[in-house]
Every structure is written in structure tokens, then in C-alpha cells.
Amino acid sequence: MNFYSFTGGCFFLLGLITAGFSSAKTPLTTDGSNKRDPVFIAGGATLVYGVDENRDLIRLRQLDLDTLESKPYYESANRHHVEVAFSRDGRYISYTECTGNLTAQFVIKDLQEKKDFFVKHSGRGGTRSPAFAPDNSVVVYAFAEKGPQQLWSVDMEAKNKKQLTQCEGISNWPSFTPDGKTIVFSNTRENNYEIYSMDANGSNEKRLTENTIMDIRPVASPNGKQIAFTSLRNGFYNVYVMNLDGANVRQVTDSEERDDYPTWHPDGRRLAIVSERKGKFDLYMVDVPTSGKVTTKR
Amino acid sequence: MRRFFTFLSACILSHQFHGDPVSFSKDLAPILLTKCQSCHGPKKAKGKYRVDTFLRAMDKGASDQPGFTPRNLDESEVYYRLTTDDKDERMPSEGDPLSSKQIALFKRWIEEGSTFDGEQGASLASIIPPPVHPRSPEKYSLRIPIQALAYGADGNELFVGGYHEITVWNPKDGKLLRRIGNIGQRSYAIDLSPNGRLLAVACGAPGLYGEVRLLDASNGKLIDVLARTPDVALDARFAPDGTKLATASTDGRIRVFEQREQEWGILKTFVNHSDWVNAVTWSSDGKRLASASRDKTAKVFDLESGKRVVTFSGHSGSVNGVAFHPDGKQVYSTSDDKLLALWKIEDGKKSRDVHRFGAGVHKILSSGESLFISSNDKIAYEYSLQEGRQRNQFTGHGDWALSITFDSLNKLVASSGFDGRIHIWNHADAKAIHSFFALPGYELVEPTEISLE
Amino acid sequence: MKIIYPVFFLLFLGLTCAGKPKISFNHEVLPILSKQGCSQGSCHGAPHGKGHFRLSLRAFDPSLDSHTIFREELGRRINPIEPSKSLLLLKPTMAIAHEGGQRLKVDSFEYNLIRDWIREGCPTPEEEAKCVKLEIQPGGSKLLKWPEFNLQLSARATFSDGSSRDVTRLAVFTTSDENVAVVTPAGKVTGQNRGQVAILVRYLEQVQSIRITFSRKPEGFTWKAPSPVNYIDEKVLAKLRILHYPPSPLISDSTFLRRIHLDLTGLLPKAAVVRTFLSDKTTDKRSELIDSLLDSPDYAKYWARKWGDLLRLSRKQVGEGAVYKFADWLERSIATNQSYDDFARDLLTAKGSSLLNPEANFIRTTINAEDAMESTSQLFLGSRIQCAKCHNHPFERWTQDNYYGLTAFFAQTKTKKLGKSEETFVWDAKEGEVRHPVTGKHLPPWVPDTGAFELPPDKDRRQVFAEWLTKPSNPFFAKVEVNRIWASLMGIGIVEPFDDFRDTNPPSNQPLLEALAKDFVQSGFNRRDLIRKIVNSNAYQTSAESNEFNRDDTRFFSFRQPRRLEAEQLVDALGQVTGKPMKFPGVPNKVKAVHLPAPDLAQKNRSMIGDIEFLKVFGQPERQTVCSCERAGDAGLGQALQLFNGKLFNSMLTAGDSLFRKSLSAKKPLSEIVENLHLSSLSRFPNEKEKAIALAYLEKATDKGKALEDLCWAILNRNEFLFNH
């Protein structure tokens, strides 16, 4: 089926597909602008996400899940803020902020003490995708200091920087299991992004996916048993879940347009995702199937 | 009617007299092929309309009218386009209208229900019944270039491409032994099967048709017509075990046929070159093919996987000939750029320029331990296959040397020229034995000695 | 690559007896391929050919073509056994679909000729006599009167072996104007409308042209014309008479005043000047005005600017310092009425520092000898010779040899940038030759008509060229300048485009051009004198309004062609009417746009960069080439938008201290303000209707200032203002 052809028939078909999932899929926004990196806070009552607000500004907004009203997270922000993360208790927030031409700073804000900490690295690279350990002991993030992009950790005051991974290729999107013992992430040493898990200290690495196209943005579920992620394995960006060991892969969305950026609702039964529909990007809530279309590891 | 080649006219006329239903493949396809396809084919598709298969010819173009609607002349856009008085709309655009007889055929065929009598999805060129070619001239009035040449199995016969024929000569005395007719207008390559029983002839008429004819070498009986295309076929080579035949055509395709009991069926088609494929050759294990193309590249293909293995783009002119090095890891190629190059299959990089000739060079005959190469510098060459060292030069051609063949039994070399003359050489010392015009009945007024230097 | 074809001596023996072949490849087959368009630049004559078939452009390389036709792709194009089945014939007859369309008819003369050549075995003798002369009958120029609008031409070629033959069917005929006359491939000319054409006949490398005038008397035609003032009028009227284009009436004083100011100074007359002139009752006031304008500095500045356009006078090309010096030099040349031959010699032979000898900037702006030659040819010979660089000019007499022969004059001229990057030193090295790109031979300096020069090594080549160029007998030099001046004043050249002299682009009035050139030479190349004669003529003072008989004349000067004001004229005019002249970078305030030495003077004030846009959008040239085509005259949306909604014009209109606002503040009566607006913009008093409309608009408005802005806008957007008419 070809979405791009301009015949009514195609849209009819597309409608059917969307309808097939509509029982489990709820739109949260309808404005259509380019969104990214949603994350739940306040026990699932609020969703924070990044949005292309102007052609020259990405900023964070927060969406009230009850009223579906959205407002800027920082009213006065006038610089790009991307890849926001919150600590489990809501005390810390961290994100990457554009500070100048092709430069970014990685900030950890202690909301309780109202202090900002900045992570410093040599070089002008940019940090990516921070994740807080459940016990607020460290923030793990991805950064390329020289050569391959590795995972690093710092404490809440941006001190005690440690390099967690020592692998080839590009590593990205670390996510902690709730017990803080395991980190799942993606790495490209096998030619494209595959999902791995490892112990929080960087040992005991296991490869969870195996195919020739990307498996990205793994996020551990609130009960620590599952991983939601995005994959192109059927030719389109779709969201999947699998067990923590990589088994039992289930397809959550099935669309020829993009479904991406899965994030777990604290209830562990739903995911918020960004879906492109008819060229517009909006946030949706989808149910995680307990069973369903199971795909193999490949 | 002079504009139409004889065989087409013959087909068309015979049907009109017999009152048979009009046949799409016999009657209309030839017209669509020659009159329409160059603008409405896979390459151009003007007005978004194509005629290269039956279904496409029936389909709508940009005008949103079907090409043909059975029993409905008014809703047959092609018929309207053929017959309208509006010069801007009439087809063929910028040419004379079709003859009234041809138009009548279309009309009758539509009225008879526009049936299709060919294989679904097949190209026009391949559904037209193989032509019965006109007779060759009894005597050749002018000389034609000879580019197809092959020794018979025992060396007693030399097969030479003629005009609508293969002529068979006694290489020892230059006497005409027999003539095999019903061949395409010009032959571009002849290959004898390893068991000596079959002849494959790549032939065609420039701009009109191409085909590869399979003949019984002993009696010239036609066995099959393969690889039919809208322009000439340029090469045909049997696999080392004789069960397969690779062909090279001006449509940029390499086709591989295999023998299935009595029939030869298509096994694989390689669509990778963007221009004429001038030559094709087999690796000694029969698993790979090397090709030479006017697109200035040579390529190697793997037969089983159907994949291109490598592209060699080190030539600056049309590549004309290819041969595998005995190590199976390298390939020789010749080109209009005057080079004989040796390059590696592994990475498509040149091993070395083996030789730079004084002019463009043609196909390579790889035989035993030698490479035989003919050149526009009027010399034929022999190189050792293994080292690529020159062994011999065969001088004496009065014009471009176009093709060369080797009789390993009698240790003789024959080469042919643009002037229609065959030269026979002794392999051991490269001494000229004799030469003759391989053109039946051609009378030379001038003395046979053509001293050039 | 040299190809030898010994075999050709044998090939034709099959059908014909030994001896001279019946068909000549060089003299017949190639001309046919050229005539049918096969070897033209857009078809197989393109540098890479078409459809893998490449012929030399217009068959200038016979040996390459014989190779291509006979041998390439293993002889695929020729079928010796059945000649009519040769691809060479099947394609152009569309027996096989041919992207180039049908070019040959089966059994036509051309078809048979090619077929017979194949039948003979494609003979291409290596040595064939060269065509040395082409004669057209009837030759010269011809006048055809309705209804006799047909003329059969014939062409005869003479060859180097002394033989000659009729080549009418082999030669290519082209018309310079299909609207006036068409010509068949067989040389039959048929007039379509009254007017004048050149029919160009080309055979091999020879080119000839004839001029034909078609005269037809329209129904109800009456001839009425003012009596001639000088020889210019005589020649113009003679032509108009033949073509039955009666001239439009002479212009009023106000139109004359506006026109002559714009043409001689680039500026509009001020309101006070208009009042004075219109009230002046003397009979020869127009001539007096002409004299005084020609003596004014404004004239010298404006006409120097025209040369600045042609000589690439820009900061980018000559450097900031030299801009002013070169501009001054040009202005002085005009102001002192330097004779034109002197002027040309100065430019062409200048040596030394570009700052001390500003005329040396002419050489400085050229990139190399070829560019210097191309610029010189275009400026002083009126020839765009570039095409001949790569191949013989297909429509002109210029050959590749000529191109490099002319270049040889500049081959020894060297330039060097001195310490200060703005200064360039020009000298003659007394060594350096031009190599022909094909033959690789050195070519001696060469000029048309005289031929090659043998110069001793120490001779200054540019000097020799300048001497040849400025000789009174030079057929190009005076005509090109005369025509350039004529075009400046009349809006259109006698040859048009005015710097494009060639056989295919004949002058619309040859006797006029000849007479002007003769006069110019005799006056000692006195430019001011020539201008004076032209602007005093009735031809110049003819109205822009056409009449029923001359409406479709665009070339013969029966009425004036309105021209939109040049970018600089417009800016100055807007500034004058509003009293808010534009300020330009790099020059003192009040310097007019038409007096700017260069278009790209440095703008230090960033906020003003946008203002320059106005000039550029209206077509001020960048002065990067010597082509007159840089000054874009096309009407564009961007230009119109500038007038409706452009910052510059709007700021002039809305300025608190504009002329009309000052008058308003001074409580001048509205009628007087309206009158002054008309005088300063249209050089005339408003008529009663205009006055009434304007006053009504102003009176009903509450904000008079804004209403005046509107009125001013409306007047300045009238074509009567925007055009020089």
C-alpha cells in the first residue's frame, strides 16, 4: 500500500488500519507540530515533551493528561531544550540546552535546592539522552569525547564522571530498570543500532536484538520486566515491546507512518508515543498488548 | 512500401490475402515496435503511454483514454491518433502517417475484438514470430565488414558472418563450401558449442531487430531463435560445458539461456549496464560471467546469485572485449581507449595496463593459453593468457582487423577485416598463409595485393 | 587522430567504373546533412552528438564525419548491399523512429543523393578541391513590390581547382525575419509583409547574403511628411517612402524638452526650466537648447557613464581608486570632445600604471588575450566573435583562424598587479604567440580585409591593430560608433542590437548608416557634432504616437519607440520631483545616479544597502561584461513592486520635507502644487481635466499631505513619466 499516492482508496485503507488500533490508541494532542522525547511526571498526570515551536526553537512543553491542555514547561525559554529526563522522585531534571552555535550544555537541575549543575567534557560535542538512576545516585548519558560515543555517568552534582562503556560504535539511549541494577541501551557495533542490556556498572552485557536495521530508544517498563523500543524492522518506524531478555517481541503499533519515542506510563500498561499521521506529529497513548502480533528476534 | 523491410511486408500482405483474423503479435506488434516504441517504450514513454507489451498498449496514457478498446474505434486512442487529420495529434508525430493498409489492420483488429495471441507480459519484440529472413544476395556487389568468425570443430570449415547468411569456407584454399541462409542482416558474433554441434549467431539489423540464432552446425538447420530485441545482438557465448548460452545485446542486457531437453529457455537476465553490452564471456568454471559495455565499464556477474560482483570503470572508452584470467581472480578487457587492461575482481582495481595499441581494440578470443585480439591498427595480436605477454603479431590486414579465431587442431589463426577479407596465418611463426574475400561472388577489380605501408 | 582510408580507393569499384565518383562526399553529402539540420548544434552537431551519433558542427570536419558515418560502430550506419536500408537513411526518413523527426523524404533529391553515394561505396577522397567562392543570383540588394513578392535565388560555387557548379539545392538558405519573408530549402523567397530581410546563403565554409526589401502600399495610403532638415531626414524618409510608412508628426516643445534632457543628460528638466522654455517664443530655441546641453557638464558625465557601462568600470574590475580616475578620464574625453579615433587608440594602446594612465584599465579588465580581443571586437568592430573560438562561426564569415589571428594582437600584452592591489601595470612583452587549438600552429596577427601581418618582433602589436582599426577606410570602426550613438538617442539602432554587426543582422537603413559614418569620418570622428546633427533632425523629433500606416514599424524610425527610464534616470527623476534625491555610497551627497562612477562603490552604512536594491532591480548593470545586454530592460514584477511598496520610493513620498509638503506648509495653493508636480515630472502643465481630477482628489481628502502623496504617486506611476517617449 502506498500512502503517498493521492487516491481516496489509499486513505480509506489507511483509515482502516488506524481504526484497527483505535480502540487502544488515544490522541493526546492535535496540533501536529514536530514533537519528541515525551516523558511522564507527576505520577503520570503530566507529560513533558519537546516540540518544534517555531522554525528556530525547540522547547519543552507539559501536557495535563486530564484536561489535555498544554503549556510551556519554561515560559521564558528561548533556547533549544532537548531530551529531557526527570528523576523518579521528581527532584531532578536534566536536559541538553543549546548555548551557542553548535554548542550545547548538559544541565542537571536540583529543583529542591534550586541549583544547576553542568556536566563538563573536553571537546565541543553534545550530550545525549540522560537517564536518572532510580535511587538518584547517578545520571547516565551518552557522549562522544574522542572516538566512539560512550555511556557515562555523573552524580547529581555533576561530579564523579565515569565512562561506563568501552565499546566500538555509537552508544545511546540508556534506560534503568526500576531496581537500578540494569541499564538497557542501543549500540551500533554490529553495523546498526541494536539493543543491549548490562549491569549498572557496565559489566555483563547482553545483546537483545539482532537484525540489519535499527532498534532504538529502549525504555525499561515500570515493573522492570519489559522494554519498549522503536524499530524499523517491518520497514516503518513502529513501537514494540519485548521482555527484558529480548524474548517475546510484540508489535505495539503497525503503521506506515512513523511511531516513535515510546515512554511508559507509570501504570505499566500504557505507552505514550509520538505518531506521525498524515504528516502531522502528535502524542498518543497506546495500550501495551499482553499478547498479540509476536515477531521473532530477527 | 519501400520503407518497410521485406519480412514485415510479407507477413502483413499474407494475412490480408487470406482473410485470417488480424494477429496482434504477427501483424500489429511489428508496427508498434518499429513505429511507436522508440517514443512510447520503457526508455521514453511520451505522454505516459507505452506499447512495449500488449497490456501497456491497451492501457491509458496521459490523455486518459485507453490505447485500444475492443470493438470500439471511438474509444481507441491509438486508432484516433493514427487517423486524425490534426497534425499536432497525429501519430507517429513528425513522421508520415502509417499506410492505409497498416491502419486498416488496426481497424480490423479492434473490430474483431482486440484479442491477444502472445504470452502475457512478454515484450513486443519477443512475441513477434521470428522472422524468416530474406535471401542473401547471390553475388556481393560491395564489401561488407566481417565481424563474426569461427572455426568448425575439425578445422576444416570456417564460419563467416555474411549478409543475411553464414558463409562456410574451406580455410585452406579460401573456397566457398556452403551458405547457411535465414540469418539476421548482419552477424556480430558466431560461437561454436564445445561439442561442435551447435552454432550460436548473434545478429540483427541496426535499429531494427536483434536476435541470437541457434543452428545445427552440420546442416545449418535452425534450432531456436533467442534473445530477440529491438536492435542488434552483439555477442553469444556457450558455457564451457555447453549447457548454457550467454548473449549480449544492445538493450544493455545479458541473457543466459539453458538447454532444457530440446528447448533453450531463459535462465537469467542481468540488467545492469546502461548501454550496449558488446561482449560477454564465461569463467572457466561456468559460474561467472564477464561483460564489456559501451557504458565504458566491464562487469562480472555471479550466475547463481544473479548479482553483479564488481564493476570495472577504468576505461575511458567503450569496452569491447573481456576474458577471464586463468586464476579466475582477474579479468582482461579491451576498449576503444586502445587499452588491454587487466583488473582484479576483488575490488575492481586495475592490476595493470597490459598493452596500449595504436587504435581501438575489439573482442577478445580466449583460447587455450592465449588471448587473441584484433585491432583497428590493422594488426591481430596474441598474448599469453597467464602472463599477459605478447606472443605474436599478425600483420598484413589492409584495413581494421575486426575479429579473430583460432584452430587449435591445425594451429591456424584466421582473422577478418573491415574490408571483408579473411587472412589465414600460421600460428607458430605468425606467417601469412593466404587471404581471400569471404564475400560470395565479389569480384575484385583491383589487384589483391593491398600494400599499405 | 589522423585517419587514412586507403580502402576507399577500392570501395566504389563494385558498381561504378574506376574514375571520379559521381557523388562528392565533401561537396554534396555533407552539405545535405548540414542543410537538413542533421549537423546543427542542437542535433548531431552538438559536442557529444545525439543518440551516440556525432557529426562535426555544420560539417566543418569532413574526415571526422566520414569516419563516423562509414566506420563508427562497425559500419552500422551504412548498408552497402542494400543502400536504402542504411541506418543513415532509415532514421531521417522516420522508417525507424527518429527523435529528430523527419529530415528526409524518400526519393527526394537529397535522399537520392545520399543513397547513390552509398551505392557507390561511400567514396570519400582525401583531397577534394576547396570551395573558394559563392555567388548568389540575384546578388546585392533587391526591392520587391507587391504583388511581386517572390524571388528565386540561385547559388553557384567555385572551387580551388577552377571548377564551378550550381549549388542551389545544396546550400542552406535562412531568413533574418520570418515575419517579412520566408525562404524555401530550394532558395525561393516569398515575402510575407512589407519590410526588409537578409537572406543568408551558406555552402561549406562560404557565406553570402542578400538584402531584400518588400514594399507594399496599404489601402487608402497617403504620404505626408515634414520636409527634411538634413541628410539624415532624407535617408530616413527615403526608406519610409519605399515601405509606405509615413512618419508621425513632430513633437511638442514640452515633449522635446523632456526627451532631449533625458537623452543628452539623463536628467529631467526642472520645473523652472520647463516654464522658461515653454514660454520662449524664439524659433530656433530647440537648436539653442541642444547646443547648451551639449556644452554642459551633465552631458559629459552622462555619456561618460554610457562608456563606463561598456568598459566594465566597476570597483570589482578596476579597484576603488581607479574607478574615480577612469571615470574622470572618460568624462574628460567627452567634455573635451576628444575625437573618437584618438579615444579608441588611447584605450587600445594604453601602457603603464592603471592609476596614472586610467585608460590602461581597459586592458586591466580583460582576463587574457582572448578576452581582450573579444572585448575589442565587440566594442569597436561590433562583432560578437565568441562563437568562432571553438568552431567556425556557423552564420558568419568569422572562422576559428580569424579568432586566433585577432587574438594574436593582444598576445604580447601583459599585466601585473603592483604592491597596492588597486594598481595594475600594463606593458608589452614583445613576445608571446597564439596557438591554434586544433592545428597547434602559431597564428600571425590577422585583420579582416587586410589579412595576416608579418610584424618584426619589436613592433608593438596593439599599436598596429589600433592603426588599422582607426583608419578612415576601416569599414567597421565608424559605423559601429555611429550606430551606438544613434541607438542611444533613438532607442533602437540602425543595426540592432547595436553592437551585433553581421550579415544576418542587416542595418534597417543601409544608406543612412553609410551617410552617417561618412559624415563622422569626415568630421574627424567628432562625436558631439554627430549627436548635434541627429537630435536636430526631424527623425529625432518625431512623436511616439504611431498612425494607422506606420503602426507595425519597429525598425525604420517612422515614430519613436518609448523606452522605460533607465534605473539611474528613474531614481534621479523621482528624487527631483519629490525633492528627496537618493544618497549614494562613496560619493558626496547630491551626486546623481546617472553620474555615479561605478555601480558597486563600497557602502559602509549597512542600513542603506537596501536602497541600492532599487537601482539594481531596475536594471543597473553590474558592469562585468562589455555586452550592452547587461542593462536589463525587461519589465518585471519586482520593479513594479518597488514602485507600489518599495522602501526607497515610499521614503521619498512620505518625507516630511518633500517639495510638495514644504509647499503645503507654506500654504501654497493646491493648484500651484499640482502644476509644479506636473512640470517637474512630465515637463508640461497639467491639462484642465488633469487639474480637475487632482484638485477634486485633494479637496475631498482630510489629510492633504497624504492625499498629495497619493497624487504624486499616481503621476509618477503614469507611463508618461516612467517612459522616455
Add this chain to the structure above:
Amino acid sequence: MLDFGNFKARDCENGVGRRSFLKTASALPFAFGAGYGGIDLEAARKLGDRAKAKSVILLWLWGGPSHIDTFDPKPEAPMEYRGPFGVIPTKTDGLQVTELLPQLAKRSHLYSVIRSMQTTNGGHPGAGTVGLTGFEENPTVHPNFGSIMSKHRGRSGALPPFFYLGQGIPRDLPRRIEGYGGGTLGKAYDPFLVSCSENGKVGIPTLDLLPGMTPNRIHNRRGLMAQLDDTSRKLDGDGVDGWNQAHHAAYGLLTDPKARDSFDLTTESQSTRDAYGQTSFGQSCLLARRLVETGVPYVQVNWSEYVETFTPNGDFGWDTHIYNFELLQDRHCPIFDRAFSALLDDMNSRGLLEDTLVIATGEFGRTPKISNRAAREHHKDCYFSVWAGAGIQPGRAIGESDKRGERPVTDPITPLMMGTTIAELSGIGARERAEMKVLDGGKVINELL
């Protein structure tokens, strides 16, 4: 402008201007006697038909998109080169692309890709000028390909011949591209700037009324002008007519909302607008299609005004010195894949692809070797361009780069060749180019044809 007996813009080869020839031929249907086979008339028509491309759309991917991560992946290259993206096949033999371009992969039969582009300049404004004019900006700024086209085609109708769609003239932080417009041909051939928001709303700077101006006032002014004009005989002549048209068109655009219909994307069906994606680039592509549909000869769609991908107030060009992989994956490639695919489909289904040339390219590529910042830097020695439409043989992979994508192994193809090919396909032959003194020495990319 005069059309007859005037050799301006003449075809050096045939001595007659293309347009005047056409005008003449069509005005004089019986001009050529029947006895001569009509061959010359056909020749005349042919001459006019020479332009395969009536219009050109250039998608200008400003900033320098990574070739390795898009159209020239090197999955066999070492880890520090190949990047993280998987590789997927296309319909074109010998062409594979990264997984970031799934829609374009499916449409590769509609276009050909050149993977052996090479330019001379490694900085943005410099390379931008080379990319859009074929030449370095020193000592002389040559005209943009679109300016050459507008000079050759002349102005016709109400719309300008050369559009820039996007936020402004492409620039990096310190300065803009010199070769954005008319160059040696003059500012009169500069592009006409129109911006398009992600919602399809257009902004046209020159149509933004100045303070104090209102449509009503413009209307009044022009009414007053017309009243005054009615008092006397009007000027006539071709030049006057052309000016009147332009004046009228400007008036319409400024005052009549309907006159802006060509720009108004709301008249497009929602499904069409959706197909292009709700992005500024996507909607600009749709606007480009609308413009060529109305006959505009040259439209350049600028991906962004600023090259930098991550900078305050920048608009996300392809200059991915930082976050190369993240931005290509999350933002640039999905937007490009969707918009370009939609454009190809839309043009194709409307038959516009037959006589419109569509090209997508940037000013250079990006270093195959991944930088210490896990991104890629400028790389002038090798990049890509994508060609579709008029006169282009689609479905080809042209040229190859070496194993690491560092430089072409086949003959490099340059911006000058790109411009020459654009000109050639648009009917601006070698001689016309010589006469305009543009694209000197440029060769046509024959592999495309």
C-alpha cells in the same frame, strides 16, 4: 521587447531567437509552402521543443547533508566511517540507501542518484556559491542557475520567473551566499522570495505592506492614476505593454487576495498537503509544484536559511557538526524522505515530471570519518545529488565513490556540470550560454540523459 527582426537572445546556431521563432511560426501557419514537405516548419518546432525542462525545481539542502548517512552508505566500511544506520535496497540496481529514506527507496525508479559529486570549496557561503552558480565567488560572482534561466526565458505573465522558497537567502552566521541571484546578469534576475510555514501559510516580504500602506490606499492611488491616464492618449509599444502587465500584476498581488492564489496552499486538498508533511520544507515543496504548474521556470526550495543545525535562532540546516546521527534520524531525513517522495509522486501523477526537472542536493557532503563529537564535518570531495524528471533517465546510480565514500572513483561531477545540464535541458544551448557569458567550460552530465 521587440520580437521580430531583432536578434537579441538569438540562437547563435540558427540566427533566430527561440521565442521569436516560435511566435512567428505559430502566427504564420501557412508561411511554409506545402511543396517543401513542411520539413522546415517541423525543424522550427523542434527548435522550440528543444527544452525538455519547461521548469526546474532545485531542493537546496543547505548545510551539507551527509552522503554516507543518506544516498551513499558504506556498510562495508570500518566502524568509524559507516555510521549507525542500516542499509536498505532500492528499485535501482546498484543503489542502496540508509534506512532513514524508506519512502525514497521505494521510488528510486523515478530518479537517478549521482554519488560522485565534488566541489572546490569547503566553507558554506563559498561552496554555496559554487553549488548554485558553478563558480567560485572570486573574482566575479556568476549568476545563479535560476537567474540564467530567468534571463533566457524572459518574464511572462504575472509571476516572476525565479523563486526562492524558504526563510531567506541562504547564509551562515557571518554572511550570505554571494551566488544567490543575478551575479553578472544583474539584480534584475535575482530570485523572488517567498516563505512558507509548516502550515502552508506563505509570507512574501515584498508584499508585506509598508507602514501607512493599505490595500485600500493602493487601490485609491491606482484609481487616481487611471483617471489621469484617461485624459490623454496612452503610450503604446511592446515595452509599454510588458510594463503595464507587470504593474497590473503587482497591483493585484498587493490588493487582491485572489491574486495570491498561486501561493495559497489551502486550495490544495488536505490529503495532498498531508502527504508533503506538516513542515516548512514539505509545504514549500508543495508550493514549488504549484508554481511550476502555473509555468514558473525556476524554483529553488531552500531547506533553511541558516546552515547550522543546532544554533540559537537557526532553522536546522544540514550542517550537522553536532548531533549528526540524532538529527538526521529524528528530524531531517524523515522530513526530507516524506516531502521529496510526496513531490515526486505528486509531480508524476500530474504529468509534471515529464517537463520539470527536479534536483535535490547540498553544497557538499560530510566527512565519512566520524568526528570526535560523534558527528561529521564538511567534506567537499564527495557528495550526492538526486535528479528526476524532464530528460533524465531515472533508475540509475551514476558514479561511485571509494570504499569509504571519501572521493569519487569515477570522474567527479561538479556543480558547473550540474548547472550546464540544467541549462542544456532547459533549452539553453552551448551557444546561448556563450552569448550570455555563463557556465563557461561546463559539460553536460551525459550519464543522466
